[in-house]
Amino acid sequence: MAVAIAPPEEPGWFHLVGIHLRKDLRIEWRSREAIHSMIFFALLVVVLFSMAFDPTAAASREIAGGVLCVATLFASVSALNQAWSREIRHDVLDALRMTPADRSAIFVAKVLANFLFVTVVQALLAPVFFIFYNLRPLGNGWLLLAIVPLGTWALVANGTFFAALSIRSRNRELLLPLILFPIFLPALLAMVLAVKTILTGDGSDPHLLWLKMLAGYDIIFMTVSLLLFDTVLHAE
C-alpha cells in the first residue's frame, strides 16, 4: 500500500542551512564581489613576496607557509566584511530576525559560504604559489588537504562571527581585523607551522600536534560562536 508522506510543516535545521547557503551562493555568483576582491588581493601578496625573496633559496620554503596563510587571512577579511554588509544594506537582517526560523542556521550557512569562497581562492592560488616559490612538499603532502581546510575553517568561523559582532559599528571594516587577528593568532600559528613542517619535511611534528590543535580550535570556537550568535544578532 502506498503511503503518502506529507511535507514537513516546519523547515528542519539542515534544510534551513541549505536555504541560506543557496541564497548566499546565488548572490555571490551574480555579484562576484567577494571572490574578485579576494583573488586580486591574494595574488598581489603572493607575487610581491616572491619578488622580495629569492624563490630558489631554502629560506623561501621556510616562509612559504606563512605567506600562504597571511595571503589567505588578509584576502578573506574583505569577503567577511561583505558577507554581512549585504544583510544590512536594506535592513534585510531585520526581516531575517523576525522570521520564526532558527537563526543559528544563518550563521552556519554564512560560515559555509565563506569557507567555499576562500577555498576557491586557495585552489586558484595554489598553482601560482607553487610555481612562484618553486615548491614541492618534502613531508606528507596529503596532510595539506587536512591542515589548510581546518585553518581556513578557523578563520572563516571566527571571522564570520566577529563580522556579525561589528556589524552595527560605524567603523566595522576597521574593527573586524582588530578583533579577528589577535583571536585567530593561535590557529594561524598552528597552520603556518604545520604547513612549514610539510613543505620542509623537517619531521619536527611527528604526532601532528598542530593539526590536532587546529581541530580543537575549530570545535571550541564554532561551538562558542553558535551559542552566542543569537545574542549577537539581537544586540543593539
Added chain:
Amino acid sequence: MTETEHGPSQPLSQPPSTSSGQLPPLSAPTPVAQLDDLSRLFGSFAALRRIQYTFLPGKCYVLLGENGAGKSTLLRILAGLLPPSHGTITLFGSFTPAQACGRIGYMSHAPMLYDELTGVENLAYFAALYPRSQTLSPELALQQVGLDPALPRKVGQYSQGMRQRASLARVLMAQPDLLLLDEPFSNMDIQSAHQMVALLDKLRQPGRTVVLTTHQRELALPIADCMLTLHAGQIVSEGSAHRS
C-alpha cells in the same frame, strides 16, 4: 474625524480592565498589543516616554507626528526589533514580541529585500523560513500588490514604488495578524499611493490589525479607524476616524 486632546504627561489607555477593579466584559476581544508604561531611551534621549496603549484586533491605527516623534521606534518595538528601556509589551494576550515574531509583519523605510535577487526569488527565500501552511505562494503575494511575478528584473533595478510593493508582498506572504508599516506611501506617486491605500483596506478585512506611520494624513484617512499623534515620544492625541 473626532479628536480628543490629552496633556503630554497624561498617558492614553484603553485597557481591558479598569482601575476601579471592574472585570472587562466577556465579549472584550484580546488586545493585539498592550503597551504598559513603555519608554525607550537612546543614551539620554527619550524616543518614547511612558506610553500606555492598547491596540485592538481588526483595526487600522495611523500614527502621525513630526520627524523624531517616536513613530518608527514604536513600530520597531512592536516588531520586536528593539527592546523597550522601561515598561512591558504584550502581544496577542500573553506573548512577548520575540515569541510572536511569526505573527507580525513589519515593513520599514528600506525594502528589506536583496538587490541581487528577483522579486519571486526574494519572496521564495523568505517563504522557506516560515511554516509551510502559514505562507502564501510568492507569486500570489506579488500579484496581490500588483507586481508581475514573472518579471525577470532584479529588485535592485526596481523603481522605488515597485520596491515598496515588493516589500509589502514579503510582509503579506507570511499572513501576519499584526501588520506594521513604516511610511508605506513614501516615495510613491499619488496614483500608486492610492492603490496602496486600497490594498491596505482590503487586507484589513479578515480581522488583521494594521499600524502604519505616515506624514500624509489625508491619504491614510479613508482606512484609519484611529489616528494617534505622537509628539516628543508621547501619544498626545487620539482621534477616531469616521470611515465611509
